[in-house]
Amino acid sequence: xxxxxxxxxxxxxxxxxxxxxxxxxxxxxxxxxxxxxxxxxxxxxxxxxxxxxxxxxxxxxxxxxxxxxxxxxxxxxxxxxxxxxxxxxxxxxxxxxxxxxxxxxxxxxxxxxxxxxxxxxxxxxxxxxxxxxxxxx
Amino acid sequence: xxxxxxxxxxxxxxxxxxxxxxxxxxxxxxxxxxxxxxxxxxxxxxxxxxxxxxxxxxxxxxxxxxxxxxxxxxxxxxxxxxxxxxxxxxxxxxxxxxxxxxxxxxxxxxxxxxxxxxxxxxxxxxxxxxxxxxxxxxxxxxxxxxxxxxxxxxxxxxxxxxxxxxxxxxxxxxxxxxxx
Numbered sequence: 001x002x003x004x005x006x007x008x009x010x011x012x013x014x015x016x017x018x019x020x021x022x023x024x025x026x027x028x029x030x031x032x033x034x035x036x037x038x039x040x041x042x043x044x045x046x047x048x049x050x051x052x053x054x055x056x057x058x059x060x061x062x063x064x065x066x067x068x069x070x071x072x073x074x075x076x077x078x079x080x081x082x083x084x085x086x087x088x089x090x091x092x093x094x095x096x097x098x099x100x101x102x103x104x105x106x107x108x109x110x111x112x113x114x115x116x117x118x119x120x121x122x123x124x125x126x127x128x129x130x131x132x133x134x135x136x137x
Numbered sequence: 138x139x140x141x142x143x144x145x146x147x148x149x150x151x152x153x154x155x156x157x158x159x160x161x162x163x164x165x166x167x168x169x170x171x172x173x174x175x176x177x178x179x180x181x182x183x184x185x186x187x188x189x190x191x192x193x194x195x196x197x198x199x200x201x202x203x204x205x206x207x208x209x210x211x212x213x214x215x216x217x218x219x220x221x222x223x224x225x226x227x228x229x230x231x232x233x234x235x236x237x238x239x240x241x242x243x244x245x246x247x248x249x250x251x252x253x254x255x256x257x258x259x260x261x262x263x264x265x266x267x268x269x270x271x272x273x274x275x276x277x278x279x280x281x282x283x284x285x286x287x288x289x290x291x292x293x294x295x296x297x298x299x300x301x302x303x304x305x306x307x308x309x310x311x312x313x314x315x316x317x
Binding site: 007012 | 158167174175187196253254258260279280310
């Protein structure tokens with residue numbers, strides 16, 4: 001059997017060849033491939049997004065104005081019929097409480113001169129079923 | 138060491154980066170090409186891998202912590218790129234890595250960029266019979282003439298382990314050449 005000792009042999013090269021001027025061109029070829037620092041692209045939509053958002057916010061606020069005024073308790077107008085019904089049926093307020101809360105102006109308004117003829121008063125009393133109660137009160 | 142640190146700073150500084158990288162290219166393109174070529178065997182493949190390797194080096198310069206030497210860091214990238222390339226190529230051809238290597242060696246005789254003689258071709262065939270790690274150690278020690286300490290830094294294996302691998306590889310190669 002033949003013996004072969006690597007250390008006893010002259011150095012064996014790998015035997016690979018390279019094309020002419022390969023290394024001369026490699027640098028420039030590679031440098032052209034290196035990722036360049038990319039220019040930051042901002043899309044038109046993104047640029048306008050801020051402005052659009054601001055316009056939208058202003059519009060929303062503008063639309064909220066009527067709602068705000070409608071919901072303002074200071075400006076809320078109470079339906080007089082509803083108020084009357086509430087006082088009559090739901091509230092514990094009696095007529096004395098009401099009288100105490102009336103000021104001079106209110107009394108002035110109430111104090112209107114009513115011209116009544118005797119006949120009409122008589123007729124009214126004759127048709128009013130609660131006459132006795134009123135006299136008692 | 139201080140000079141290397143200065144060079145690394147130049148590579149990391151955007152103002153000096155381009156010039157420093159060109160220097161890096163001119164210094165390392167040949168040794169890294171040889172390293173990759175010994176793994177992939179074919180020139181066109183070596184060219185592709187070398188380009189990817191330098192692009193990766195450029196992209197990851199900021200991640201270089203300086204814990205190892207720049208030389209061993211680049212060799213590690215080159216080794217990984219070459220091995221990954223072979224695995225992907227084998228997968229694309231639906232064959233094993235070993236089968237791909239044997240096929241490439243068969244094609245070496247007809248390769249215009251292989252000018253080896255019969256002995257050189259036989260040596261390539263003998264190397265192809267070795268496990269991947271022993272192949273790497275043998276090629277780096279025998280052909281590239283790297284020191285065990287350098288190979289240890291690149292492959293992350295102890296010097297003692299590398300010496301054992303190289304010794305085993307030589308024995309197997311000698312037996313293959315003697316019997317073929």
